[in-house]
Amino acid sequence: MLEFPAPGLFITGANGCGKTNLLEAVAYLSSGKSIRLKPDSELVRFGQEFFRLSGEVEYSGSRHTIEVACDTNHIKTISIDSVQIDRLSELYRGFKTVYSAPGDVEIVTGSPGERRRFFDLAIAQHDVTYLDYLRRYRQVLKQRNQLLKERFNRAEKEAWDNSFVEATLPVIEKRLSYLDEFRPVLREYYRDISGEKEELQVEYKFEIPTSSGEKFQESYLKAITTSEDREREQCRTLFGPHLADWDFLLDGKRVRSFASQGQNRSIAIALRLVQAEMVKRSTGESPVLMLDDVLAELDASRRSNILNMLHGQHQVLIAAPDIGDYRDFNLPVLNLTDKPERGSVL
Ligand SMILES: Nc1ncnc2c1ncn2[C@@H]1O[C@H](COP(=O)(O)OP(=O)(O)OP(=O)(O)O)[C@@H](O)[C@H]1O
Ligand SMILES: [Mg+2]
Structure with missing residues (x-):
């Protein structure tokens, strides 16, 4: 022991x-x-x-x-x-617990899947209901992808699109509300790490353009409908949280293109420190870091x-x-x- x-x-x-x-x-x-x-x-x-x-x-x-x-x-x-x-x-x-390791640099420089894994786990740790929403979303996504491989009628497709959009919304909402709280802490922590020299921003990349006056749900449905041919051709869903990404900007420039190795590593550590702080905020107890x-x-x-x-x-x-x-x-x-x-x- x-x-x-x-x-x-x-x-x-x-x-x-x-x-x-x-x-x-x-x-x-x-x-x-x-x-x-x-x-x-x-x-x-x-x-x-x-x-x-x-x-x-x-x-x-x-x-x-x-x-x-x-x-x-x-x-x-x-x-x-x-x-x-x-x-x-x-x-x-x-x-x-929050685990920070050299491999975390992949969250900053790697594929969008790395960032989705980081944020999905961090959000679930902060708010366990997120896991239920994510599970529901993945289930509907899987069924919808299956449907796209088969012959379907209009009514079926509409019903699936509606339930897909319904399953999507809470996932996006949770991601956005987590980010609202995460962003200022990240900015503050990264400033402390860099010695007040650098300003770090993080943004969630929306895949659906929302025109003014239009509800997000309507834009989403419209985007799905107009991309039906492409989705059928590729037999998969081309919009949604399973494809989303987060962008890091250092002094306004895209980190993935411009940051140095040390800056990437500092960002990776800052992300874990903020993840830990977020746990503390939601539970009132510190995680093991x-x-x-x-x-x-x-x-x-x-x-x-x-x-x-x-x-x-x-x-x-x-x-x-x-x-x-x-x-x-x-x-x-x-x-x-x-x-x-x-x-x-x-
Ligand atoms: N299934 C296993 N059974 C027994 N030993 C294993 C198993 N898998 C890995 N090991 C060995 O366990 C050892 C401990 O690895 P670990 O990664 O914890 O080392 P470390 O102290 O973190 O090293 P480093 O300083 O290089 O990071 C390694 O020598 C590895 O080969
Ligand atoms: Mg080791």
Whole structure:
């Protein structure tokens, strides 16, 4: 058993000693999935048949036990306080973690799918009803795509279009209201990271043009109707939240085209810090914030600005091979190269 002190822990040790593995175990208790997007079967120790994970965590003002057991045949059971849960979304209501890793730079520079994954998970963590809307939307989208592959009559098509637009609206509304709150915090955090030098903006890219006086719903239906031929040809829905994107602008210029590597990395870290702040705002409790060796490649002033911003904010778990800049942060240190014995308590 490992005990994580309230301010957090600095986890160090040589490459491959298991630092990310430990953070992954903590994050698994909040999402029921691998943060590295690995299938469960790859999380089972080589040569073994199953893995088990158990953690005592605090949320909603009290202590809870989350247990996971999973075998190589993908049979997984998760329980909270000894009661088995049916859906992973039940985990989202309780214990919350935010994991920041070098790979997050893909949220900034990668394909729109990376940004959708980031925002969809962040919004679900902030407001668990979003998951229900998203699930409904995906279901209707799948059925509509199926319809487009088949022969259909007008009435059928109209009915599907209407239910598609209906399923779309709450998803877009939630994305927009989350962004309204997210945007000013991101601007403030990024200014702090860059030392008041740079202004970061984020916008949700609408796929439907809304002309003045026209309701969004009407424009949406019109766009769908006029693109029917193309949709039939491609057998898929060409509008909707499953294709949407977010644009980052740094001092008014598109980040994806103009930002430097260090700027991209700073934005990726800022996004996670804002995600954590948003959880705190919606629940009144800080999530566990994990930083997996994210400060390498940033200049000294950005590194110290980020560390200063973390002070006293969340329980912070930092993983890095060398203590370097983190020395001043004064967290208890766990060196995994020293291989703590099973059952040791920090
Ligand atoms: N299914 C598995 N069973 C046993 N060992 C595994 C399994 N999957 C990965 N490993 C090993 O676990 C070790 C721990 O990896 P981890 O990514 O946690 O290291 P790390 O300390 O974060 O390293 P780095 O400093 O390079 O990021 C690696 O040596 C890896 O090869
Ligand atoms: Mg690692």
